[in-house]
Each structure stands twice: as structure tokens, then as C-alpha cells.
Amino acid sequence: MTESLPTRDRLVAAMADLMRFQGYGATSVKQIVDHASAPVGSLYHFFPQGKRQIAADALRSTGAAYIALVPVLLDPHDDLGDGIRAFFDAAAEDMERAGWANMCPVGTVAAEIADTEPELREIAAGIVSSWIDQSTAYFVGRGLDPDLARRVTVMALAALEGAFLLARTLRSTESLHVTGETLAGLVSHLPLTAGT
């Protein structure tokens, strides 16, 4: 983490990276600054409210980055089911290569802080809500009825996060491949509204 980014950005990236592996509680301020090759003072200069504030920033920036993947990974596939399968297979490959870190800190952290860090929980809830809204809109654009699109989104997101949890715990990609395959079969047979 000695990239030539501004200090502030290096700190946020380091926090996001550490949270993917360790979650929030197990990540110490000292680890963050070491990982970002920055002095402690700089962290409190940019983030006067300390660890909680930099965690909020890291969640927000990665949350925004991940929702952008949906169109990127699904657009190339005419059949939505094929797109979903490719999405889950890509996640499996990335996860194994990254040493079983979660893809996104939001999933790792959300359960951990849901009752102990109310402010961070609300931020995580906002990110997840916007994921659901944007992904629903994408599926509507691909021809699904709005209500069905939302249900498909919620189902797929739950399956993805759960499969990440199992993969991480078991150190196996089976859960990602199986859920991706099953969802693909489901989605390929959904009715599309006229004109798509």
C-alpha cells in the first residue's frame, strides 16, 4: 500500500482493505496507518472522529464501487440467467485468488456492527438499500416487471452474501457456483414484459 495516492485516499483504501479481511472491531488504528504508510496524526487530521468516521467513508466508497459492477457484468449477456451465472463465477474466482477475503467490506462488517455501532449500521443500511433500488431498476430495464425485479434482486443479493459467508467459512467456492447456477436457472425462465 505504498501507491502514490494522496494520504487521505491511501488511508480510506487501507481501511476498506483491512475491513474486508478482519471486519471493523479487529482492525486497529495502528494497523490502518501502518498499512497506509501514514502517521497517526494524519488519520486524525483528515478524520477528526477517528476510526468510526474512516470506516464510514470506506463503506461508502466501496459500496458505490460495487454497485457499478452490475451493469458491467450483466450487460454483455443477452440471457439474464447467463449473466447471473457469470457474475457468481467471477466472484468465486476473485475470492479464491484474494485469499478468501470478502469482496466487499459491507457484507463482512454489517452483521458485526448491527447492534454495537448504530451510526455505521445506518450507513450500511443506506448502501444496501441503494444497491437494491439500483439493481431493481436495472432488471426493470432488462424487461422485468417492477415487483418481480425487486424480488429477484433481493433474492440474488441474499444468496450472494450468504454464499460469500459460506465460501469464506469453508474456504470453498462450491457455495458460489451452486447458488449462481440455481439462480441462473430460475432467472432464465422468468416472464419478460412486452417489447424486450
Next chain:
Amino acid sequence: MTESLPTRDRLVAAMADLMRFQGYGATSVKQIVDHASAPVGSLYHFFPQGKRQIAADALRSTGAAYIALVPVLLDPHDDLGDGIRAFFDAAAEDMERAGWANMCPVGTVAAEIADTEPELREIAAGIVSSWIDQSTAYFVGRGLDPDLARRVTVMALAALEGAFLLARTLRSTESLHVTGETLAGLVSHLPLTAGT
């Protein structure tokens, strides 16, 4: 937590309870003994290796308790899909009533400790593996082909854990109802092997 259980059992129950809400890292030894109305010395008397050891015990005992729910909740339903729907709806009701604690500490804790507590991760992996094996065997007993039974199990477990995560983050039962309903539709149309 002033039940008339032996001290050792009260300590394990307190740890399991706290981990459901807070996870592992945010639960302190002081909280455990306070919640169990026991002195610190007793914890280290029964669990010489301290917090990590009592966490392992709490995970094991709740892991065993939860797999027992599968036949209890599914046996009454002739149609497997109906059983799955009832399972998820029951989980949603319990979760909301319990103030959005996770049903089982294994899910809350697994992601958090996967890279920081190798011994606990292996214990969690063992529990999850045995869930998958036992649940697969149950579905085979209900007439599914073994390979299909395993895939249904993995899919359902991933969806359940993911739906828990979303419900906890968003403080809404929507994810549990939607995933339960979707899985139910899927499972109701699976082919059964002859003779069931």
C-alpha cells in the same frame, strides 16, 4: 440470565447470547460474566483458555441445537416447498421479536473471525459442514436425488444466511419472506425419485 443452571452452562449460554447480537470481538469477558451472574474466576476455572475457548463451546452447542430444527420444522409439511416457506417465515418472526439479533451466532461470527481466529474458523467450518451433510441426508430421505439434495441444501443455507444479514442490516423481514417464497416455488417443482 439468573436461571438456576449450573455456572458453567450459564456462562456458555451467556456467551452464545451475546455473540448473536455483538459478534465475537465486541463481546468482552466482563460482559460474559455479568450476563451470566458469575465471577470472573469461574470463567477461567471452567475455561482455562479464556474467551476463545468459551466461544468455541458456545458455537458448538448452538450449532447442534439449530440443525435439530430442520426435521422439526419440515416434517409436518407434505410439500417440501411449503416446509421451506414456513421455515423462513418462522425465522422472520423470531428475528423481529428478538430485536434483530441473528438466530444463530455461527452466522454472525463466521465472517468476522475467518481471518483473525483460525481455531474458531475451523470450528465454524466443521459446524457448517455438518449442517450441510445432515440437511442433505434429510432431503434425500424426502425423496431427492443425493446430488440435487446437496445443491438444494447449499442454496437454501446461503439464502438463509444472506437473508439474515440483510434483515439485520435493514431491520426488515422483507429479505426473509422474499427468499423463502422464491425457494419454496423452486423446491415444489423438483423431481422426486420413485417411491416417495
Next chain:
DNA sequence: GTCTATATGCTGATAGAC
């Protein structure tokens, strides 16, 4: 087995020189 007092180290956070 129960309980209290305490040791040791690490935590998040701050002050102040440069």
C-alpha cells in the same frame, strides 16, 4: 468452586514540535 484485587499490554485518541 467462588470471588476480589490486580498485573500487563494494547486501545483509540490527543498535544504540540516541526
Next chain:
DNA sequence: GTCTATCAGCATATAGAC
């Protein structure tokens, strides 16, 4: 904006009387 030295508090764990 950068960096170091340091604070006060809490963490896990232990010692030893009862």
C-alpha cells in the same frame, strides 16, 4: 500537513484468600 510522545481507559488474564 507530518510526525512523535504520551494519555487515560479498558482488554484479557492471573494470583491467592476464602
